[in-house]
Amino acid sequence: MSEPVFTLPRGMKDIEPSEMARRLWLNDRILEALRRYGFQVVEPTAIENLETLEAKSGPDIKDEIYWFKDKAGRDLGLRFDLTVGMTRMVANRYDLPEPIKLCAISGMWRYDEPQFARYRHFYQWDAEIYGTVEQEADGEAIAVGMDILENVGLKKYQVLINNRKLIEGFLSEIGVASSELREATIRVIDKLHKIPKQEIASELGKIGLTDNVVNEILEFTSIRGKPSEVLGEVETKRLKDATALEGYDELTNLAEAIEAFGKSGKCIYDLSIVRGIGYYDGIVFEAYDEGGEDIGSIFGGGRYDKLCSIYGKRDVPATGVAGGIERLMISLERASIFPRLSQSPKVFVAAVNDAVRRKTMEIVQFLRNSGVPADFDLKRRALAKQLEYADSIAIPFAIIVGQREIEKGIVKLRDMTKRKEIEVKLEEVPRKILL
Amino acid sequence: MSEPVFTLPRGMKDIEPSEMARRLWLNDRILEALRRYGFQVVEPTAIENLETLEAKSGPDIKDEIYWFKDKAGRDLGLRFDLTVGMTRMVANRYDLPEPIKLCAISGMWRYDEPQFARYRHFYQWDAEIYGTVEQEADGEAIAVGMDILENVGLKKYQVLINNRKLIEGFLSEIGVASSELREATIRVIDKLHKIPKQEIASELGKIGLTDNVVNEILEFTSIRGKPSEVLGEVETKRLKDATALEGYDELTNLAEAIEAFGKSGKCIYDLSIVRGIGYYDGIVFEAYDEGGEDIGSIFGGGRYDKLCSIYGKRDVPATGVAGGIERLMISLERASIFPRLSQSPKVFVAAVNDAVRRKTMEIVQFLRNSGVPADFDLKRRALAKQLEYADSIAIPFAIIVGQREIEKGIVKLRDMTKRKEIEVKLEEVPRKILL
Numbered sequence: 001m002s003e004p005v006f007t008l009p010r011g012m013k014d015i016e017p018s019e020m021a022r023r024l025w026l027n028d029r030i031l032e033a034l035r036r037y038g039f040q041v042v043e044p045t046a047i048e049n050l051e052t053l054e055a056k057s058g059p060d061i062k063d064e065i066y067w068f069k070d071k072a073g074r075d076l077g078l079r080f081d082l083t084v085g086m087t088r089m090v091a092n093r094y095d096l097p098e099p100i101k102l103c104a105i106s107g108m109w110r111y112d113e114p115q116f117a118r119y120r121h122f123y124q125w126d127a128e129i130y131g132t133v134e135q136e137a138d139g140e141a142i143a144v145g146m147d148i149l150e151n152v153g154l155k156k157y158q159v160l161i162n163n164r165k166l167i168e169g170f171l172s173e174i175g176v177a178s179s180e181l182r183e184a185t186i187r188v189i190d191k192l193h194k195i196p197k198q199e200i201a202s203e204l205g206k207i208g209l210t211d212n213v214v215n216e217i218l219e220f221t222s223i224r225g226k227p228s229e230v231l232g233e234v235e236t237k238r239l240k241d242a243t244a245l246e247g248y249d250e251l252t253n254l255a256e257a258i259e260a261f262g263k264s265g266k267c268i269y270d271l272s273i274v275r276g277i278g279y280y281d282g283i284v285f286e287a288y289d290e291g292g293e294d295i296g297s298i299f300g301g302g303r304y305d306k307l308c309s310i311y312g313k314r315d316v317p318a319t320g321v322a323g324g325i326e327r328l329m330i331s332l333e334r335a336s337i338f339p340r341l342s343q344s345p346k347v348f349v350a351a352v353n354d355a356v357r358r359k360t361m362e363i364v365q366f367l368r369n370s371g372v373p374a375d376f377d378l379k380r381r382a383l384a385k386q387l388e389y390a391d392s393i394a395i396p397f398a399i400i401v402g403q404r405e406i407e408k409g410i411v412k413l414r415d416m417t418k419r420k421e422i423e424v425k426l427e428e429v430p431r432k433i434l435l
Numbered sequence: 436m437s438e439p440v441f442t443l444p445r446g447m448k449d450i451e452p453s454e455m456a457r458r459l460w461l462n463d464r465i466l467e468a469l470r471r472y473g474f475q476v477v478e479p480t481a482i483e484n485l486e487t488l489e490a491k492s493g494p495d496i497k498d499e500i501y502w503f504k505d506k507a508g509r510d511l512g513l514r515f516d517l518t519v520g521m522t523r524m525v526a527n528r529y530d531l532p533e534p535i536k537l538c539a540i541s542g543m544w545r546y547d548e549p550q551f552a553r554y555r556h557f558y559q560w561d562a563e564i565y566g567t568v569e570q571e572a573d574g575e576a577i578a579v580g581m582d583i584l585e586n587v588g589l590k591k592y593q594v595l596i597n598n599r600k601l602i603e604g605f606l607s608e609i610g611v612a613s614s615e616l617r618e619a620t621i622r623v624i625d626k627l628h629k630i631p632k633q634e635i636a637s638e639l640g641k642i643g644l645t646d647n648v649v650n651e652i653l654e655f656t657s658i659r660g661k662p663s664e665v666l667g668e669v670e671t672k673r674l675k676d677a678t679a680l681e682g683y684d685e686l687t688n689l690a691e692a693i694e695a696f697g698k699s700g701k702c703i704y705d706l707s708i709v710r711g712i713g714y715y716d717g718i719v720f721e722a723y724d725e726g727g728e729d730i731g732s733i734f735g736g737g738r739y740d741k742l743c744s745i746y747g748k749r750d751v752p753a754t755g756v757a758g759g760i761e762r763l764m765i766s767l768e769r770a771s772i773f774p775r776l777s778q779s780p781k782v783f784v785a786a787v788n789d790a791v792r793r794k795t796m797e798i799v800q801f802l803r804n805s806g807v808p809a810d811f812d813l814k815r816r817a818l819a820k821q822l823e824y825a826d827s828i829a830i831p832f833a834i835i836v837g838q839r840e841i842e843k844g845i846v847k848l849r850d851m852t853k854r855k856e857i858e859v860k861l862e863e864v865p866r867k868i869l870l
Contacts, residue, residue, distance in 0.1 A: 006487040006523050006746050008480055009511050014524050017475035017537070024476065036803040038780035038810035040452035041459065045443055046542070046556060047501070052441040066482070068503030071546060076444050088441050089449050097827040099813045102452070107481070111506060121481060132813040136796070140813065147803070260796035311441050345473035361571070361695035368471040368582070375473035378534045378567040378575065392532040 011112070011120030021341035022329060023123075026152060027105055030125045033151040037144045039103035039127045044085020046107075050075035055310050056084050056279065066109050078109040082126040083307075083320060090130045091312025098131025098316075105325070116295075119326070128320035130308065135250050138283040138303055139257030141321040145287060145299040146263055152328065153337040156290035157298060160270040161227075163251050164280050164302070166234070167271065169244025174216050181208065183278070189221055190276035193293075221272040227255035230269035247282070254283055279304045283319065289331040298331060299323030345373035346433050348390035352383055352402035360401045363411065363426060370430040391416060397433055446547070446555030456776040457764060458558075461587060462540055465560045468586040472579045474538035474562045479520020481542075485510035490745050491519050491714065501544050501555075513544040517561040518742075518755060525565045526747025533566025533751075540760070551730075554761070563755035565743065570685050573718040573738055574692030576756040580722060580734040581698055587763065588772040591725035592733060595705040596662075598686050599715050599737070601669070602706065604679025609651050616643065618713070624656055625711035628728075656707040662690035665704035682717070689718055714739045718754065724766040733766060734758030780808035781868050783825035787818055787837035795836045798846065798861060805865040826851060832868055 008014070015023065031041065050067050057080075067077035079085055082104045090100050105125045112118060127144055129137045142159055149157055167189070171182045188203045197218060204214045223233050231252060239245060251269065258267050275284040282303030289298045301321035308316035332338050347367060351360040360376050367374035375395070377386045383400070390398050398414045405411055405423075413429060414421045424432060443449070450458065466476065485502050492515075502512035514520055517539045525535050540560045547553060562579055564572045577594055584592055602624070606617045623638045632653060639649045658668050666687060674680060686704065693702050710719040717738030724733045736756030743751035767773055782802060786795040795811050802809035810830070812821045818835070825833050833849045840846055840858075848864060849856045859867060 005527055005748060006484065006490065009482055009484050009505070009509065010507075012480040012482050014480055014520065015478040016524075017477055020476045020478065035778075035780075035808045036806065038808055040778035041455045042452055043450040043455065045447040045449050047444055047447050047544070049441065049444050055441065063506075066503075066505070068501075070444070070501070071498075072445075074444065085449065089451075092440055097824050101810075109482070129813065134813055134815055136811075136815075137813045143800075256793070257796065260793045261800050262797070313440060343470075343475035345470075358691070358695045361692065362697070365578075365696050371471065373470045373473055375536075376571075378564065378569055378572045380569055380571075389532050 009120075011114040013119055013121070017343045018341075021343050022332075022338050023325065025338070025341055026325065026328065026332070029151045030105060030148050033144060033148045034103045034125070034127055036147070037101070037127070037140060039101045039144070041104060042086065042089065042102050043104055043106050044079065044082060044089055046079055047076050048079055048085065048088075050077045052088060052311075053077045053080065053084060056087075056307065064111055066111055080108055080110050082106060082108065082124060082322065083128065083304075084311075086126070086128050087130075087307050087318065088311045090316065091308045091310075091314055094314065099137065100130040101127070102130070103127040123325035124322050125325065126320065126322040128318060130316045130318045133305065133317045135253035135283065136257045138250075138254055138319045139261055139263075141301050141319050142254075142258065142267065142285055143261045143263050145301070145321045145323065146266065148323065149287070149298065152332060154289060154298070154328075154331055154335065156335075157266060157287050158290070159267045159285055159287045160224075160273045161251075161254070161267060161283065161285040162269065162271050162273040163247035163283050164274065165243045165282060166247030166251065167221075167274055169241035169247055170220055170237075170239060171217070173239055173241040173244060174213055176209065176213065185209065185217065186274045187276050189217070189272060189274050192221060192272040224268060224270040224272070227251070227258070227264070227267065227269045230271070231255065234271075250283060275300060275302055279307050281305055285321075287323075292327075292331045292334065295327050295330055298327055342394055344393050344395050345375045346395070347372060347374045347397040347399060347429070348386070348395045349374060349376045349399045349401060350383055350386040350390070351377065352400060354380070356401050356403060356406065359406055363399065363401060366426065367429060372430050372433055399429065444555075446549040448554055448556070452778045453776075456778050457767075457773050458760065460773070460776055461760065461763065461767070464586045465540060465583050468579060468583045469538045469560070469562055471582070472536070472562070472575060474536045474579070476539060477521065477524065477537050478539055478541050479514065479517060479524055481514055482511050483514055483520065483523075485512045487523060487746075488512045488515065488519060491522075491742065499546055501546055515543055515545050517541060517543065517559060517757065518563065518739075519746075521561070521563050522565075522742050522753065523746045525751065526743045526745075526749055529749065534572065535565040536562070537565070538562040558760035559757050560760065561755065561757040563753060565751045565753045568740065568752045570688035570718065571692045573685075573689055573754045574696055574698075576736050576754050577689075577693065577702065577720055578696045578698050580736070580756045580758065581701065583758065584722070584733065587767060589724060589733075589763070589766055589770065591770075592701060592722050593725070594702045594720055594722045595659075595708045596686075596689070596702060596718065596720040597704065597706050597708040598682035598718050599709065600678045600717060601682030601686065602656075602709055604676035604682055605655055605672075605674060606652070608674055608676040608679060609648055611644065611648065620644065620652070621709045622711050624652070624707060624709050627656060627707040659703060659705040659707070662686070662693070662699070662702065662704045665706070666690065669706075685717060710735060710737055714742050716740055720756075722758075727762075727766045727769065730762050730765055733762055777829055779828050779830050780810045781830070782807060782809045782832040782834060782864070783821070783830045784809060784811045784834045784836060785818055785821040785825070786812065787835060789815070791836050791838060791841065794841055798834065798836060801861065802864060807865050807868055834864065 065077050065080045070076050086102050107123045109121050176182050184207045201214050280302045284302035286297040286300040303319040305317040349360050349364045351357050364374045364376045400412045410423045411426050413424050500512050500515045505511050521537050542558045544556050611617050619642045636649050715737045719737035721732040721735040738754040740752040784795050784799045786792045799809045799811045835847045845858045846861050848859050
C-alpha cells in the first residue's frame with residue numbers, strides 16, 4: 001500500500017509548541033503596551049471583497065495576494081494587512097466618538113516569493129488612530145511602537161522619521177512639477193537604504209530629472225540627525241513651497257510631542273525616509289533594530305489622511321503604526337532576549353503500579369483544580385517509562401504515588417532537574433510548585 | 436462624486452472592541468483550563484493543499500469549504516477545522532514522545548448558508564491526544580471540555596456519551612450485515628435529537644431495514660442514564676459481537692476514569708449519540724448547555740484511531756474534543772455570565788488649557804510607564820469637550836491638570852461614575868486606580 005504524506009503548500013507553515021510559546025509571550029507583552037496607550041483590540045474579517053483590497057492598492061495588488069471567486073462568482077481576497085480592514089470598519093461609523101484608537105494582532109497573507117524571514121502567511125501588530133490631524137497622534141503611534149519594543153526587551157533600535165509633505169513640497173520647489181513625476185521620484189528615494197547612491201542618481205536621471213535636480217535631491221535626503229538639528233538645517237534652505245512648510249511645521253510639532261513623551265533619545269529625523277507606499281501623506285517613520293537591518297524595519301507607519309474617504313462616506317484623518325511579529329521574533333532570538341519558555345505541564349504524577357492508578361488520577365485532578373498544570377501516564381506504562389516520558393518533555397516536577405505514601409497521607413515530590421526528592425502533604429504541593 | 440461604501444462578503448464579519456473584550460476574556464479562561472491538563476498550544480496552517488482537506492472528508496468537502504487555485508495552478512483550501520491540521524502535524528513525527536497533547540484556539544472557514552449563530556468564519560478551541568488507546572485519554576478529553584465550561588462559568592450542562600463500536604457491533608448482531616448499511620444507519624441515528632422518532636423509523640425503513648430491526652434499533656438507542664445504569668441495562672442484552680463487547684469494555688473503563696476525575700455528576704451515557712462524522716471509531720460524546728439545545732452541542736468529540744494513518748506513515752491512535760467559540764459566547768450571554776468588560780483606558784488626563792498640554796502629556800506617559808492604561812486629548816479640545824469624550828468611551832477616572840495643581844505638586848483625580856474628586860500626589864494615582 002502506498003503511504004501518502006501530505007505536505008504544506010509553498011510558503012505556509014504550522015506553528016509548533018516551542019514557537020507558539022514564544023509567540024504567546026510576545027503577544028501578551030505587545031498587547032500590554034497597546035492597552036497602556038488606550039488602543040482597543042479588534043479583528044477585521046480575513047476574507048474581504050477583492051474591490052476593498054484593490055481600493056487601497058490598485059488592481060495590481062491581485063498579483064501579490066491570494067484572491068479567488070466564491071461559489072456565487074464573487075471576487076474575494078485574503079487580507080494583506082490590517083490597515084485596510086480597520087479603516088473600512090471606521091469609515092462609515094458616525095457613532096464613534098473621536099479619536100478612535102484601534103489595534104489588532106492578526107495574521108495575513110501575501111503571494112510573495114518565500115525568502116529569509118518571509119512566509120506567505122505572517123502576523124503583524126497594528127495600531128491606528130482615526131479622527132485627529134494633530135501631531136500628538138503621530139507621536140503616540142511612534143511612542144507605542146517604541147514601548148512595544150521596550151516591553152519585549154529590545155532596547156537597541158532607532159526610529160527614523162520624516163514628512164511626506166516636506167519632501168513633496170521640496171520636490172515641487174526644485175522643479176519636479178507634476179505629481180506623477182514626484183510620485184516616481186519618491187519611489188526611487190525609497191530605495192536609498194537598499195542600493196548605492198550612484199544607482200539612485202542614475203534611476204532618477206532615467207525618469208527625466210536633470211543632474212542638477214538629482215544632486216539637490218541627494219543632498220536634501222542625506223540630511224539626518226537629532227530633530228532640532230535637522231529642523232535647523234532645513235530652515236537654512238529657506239523653502240517657500242506651502243506644502244513643504246506645512247510638513248516642516250508638522251515635524252516641529254512632532255518633535256515637541258516626542259520630547260513630552262520622553263522618547264527623544266532613539267528618534268532621528270532622516271529626510272531619506274519616504275515609505276514608498278502611495279497613501280502616506282504626512283509624518284512617516286521606520287524603526288530599525290541595531291544590527292538587524294538585513295531583516296528590514298522592525299516597525300513602520302505614518303499618516304494617511306485620505307484613505308478613509310476611499311472606504312466610506314466619511315473623511316477621517318488617520319495615522320498608525322505596524323510591525324511584523326516574525327521579524328520581531330528574529331530580533332529577539334538574535335539578542336537572546338526570550339526567557340526560557342515551556343508549554344509542558346509543571347508536574348507529572350507517576351503511579352508505582354496499576355493498583356494506585358485511580359489514586360494517581362485523583363491527585364492529578366486535585367492539582368489541576370488548584371491551578372497546577374499536571375499530567376499522568378495515559379499509556380499505563382511502568383514507573384521507569386513514566387518518568388522517562390516526563391523527562392523527555394521537560395516536566396520540572398514529579399510526584400511518585402505508591403501504596404506506602406497513600407497510607408502515610410503524603411506524597412513524594414521530586415525535582416526532576418535537581419534530582420532531589422522530598423516528602424510533603426499533597427495540599428502543600430501547589431504552593432511548592434507554583435512559587 | 437459617487438461615494439463608494441465597501442461592504443463585507445456574505446457570512447463574514449469584523450470583531451468590534453466590545454465583542455473582542457469578551458473573546459479575549461474567554462480565550463484566557465479556555466487556555467488556562469487547557470494548560471492545566473498539559474495541552475500545548477499550536478496553530479496549523481490556515482491554507483492547506485486541497486487534497487489534505489479531501490483526505491479526511493472526501494471530495495464532496497469541496498462544496499462546503501473555500502478552495503481555489505493559486506497562481507501556480509495548485510488547488511488550495513482554507514482549513515474547516517483544526518483536527519486535520521493537528522493530525523497532519525503529528526502523523527510523520529517519530530521524534531515526539533507519546534502521548535502528544537496539542538490544542539489550538541483558531542479561526543476556520545466553511546461555505547455554509549449563514550444562519551443564526553453561524554458565520555462563514557468562526558473560531559473553535561480544540562484539544563487532541565495522540566498516541567494512546569486507553570480510555571483515560573478519552574476521559575481527559577471529556578474532563579477538559581467540562582473544566583473549560585466550568586472555568587468560563589457555565590455550570591448547567593450535560594455530557595452525553597456513547598461508543599461507536601458498541602453501536603456498530605450491536606447493528607451487526609441484529610443483522611445489519613454490511614458496513615455500508617451500518618454507516619447509513621448511523622447517519623440516520625445521528626438525527627435522533629433533531630427529528631421525530633416516526634421519521635427516523637421511516638428513514639431506516641427506506642434504507643432497507645425490516646420493521647423488527649428498526650424497532651430493536653429504536654429501543655437500543657433510547658437507553659440513557661447514569662453510566663452504571665446504562666452499563667447494567669446493556670449487560671442484560673447479552674451481546675456476543677466482539678466489536679460490541681469491545682465498545683462495552685471501553686465504556687466501562689471510561690466510567691472509572693470519569694469517576695476518578697470527579698466528573699460523574701454531569702455525564703450521561705446515551706446510546707443515541709453517534710456523531711455522524713465518518714472517522715469516529717470508539718468513544719464519542721457531545722455536551723449540551725441546558726436550555727441552549729437550539730444552538731447545538733457546546734462541545735463534542737471522540738476517538739478517531741484511523742485518521743493519523745491517512746495523513747502519514749505513522750499509525751497513531753487519537754482522541755479529542757472541540758467546541759465553537761461563538762456558540763459558547765451565546766450561552767454565556769444568555770446566562771448573563773460575562774463580567775463587565777471594557778477595553779477603554781482607566782484614566783483620561785485632561786488639560787485645563789493649552790499652556791498645560793505638555794505637562795498633561797508627561798503625566799499620561801508617567802501613568803503608562805507605571806502600567807496604567809491612560810489617554811489624553813489628541814484633538815486639542817476645550818476641557819468640557821475632553822471630559823465629554825472620556826465619558827462617552829466610559830473611562831472610569833479623569834485627572835484634571837491645571838496650573839494651580841502643577842504648582843502645588845498634586846493632581847485632581849475624578850471618579851467619573853461617582854462624580855467625586857480628590858486631590859492626590861501623582862505618584863499615588865497608579866495605586867488608587869489599579870486597586
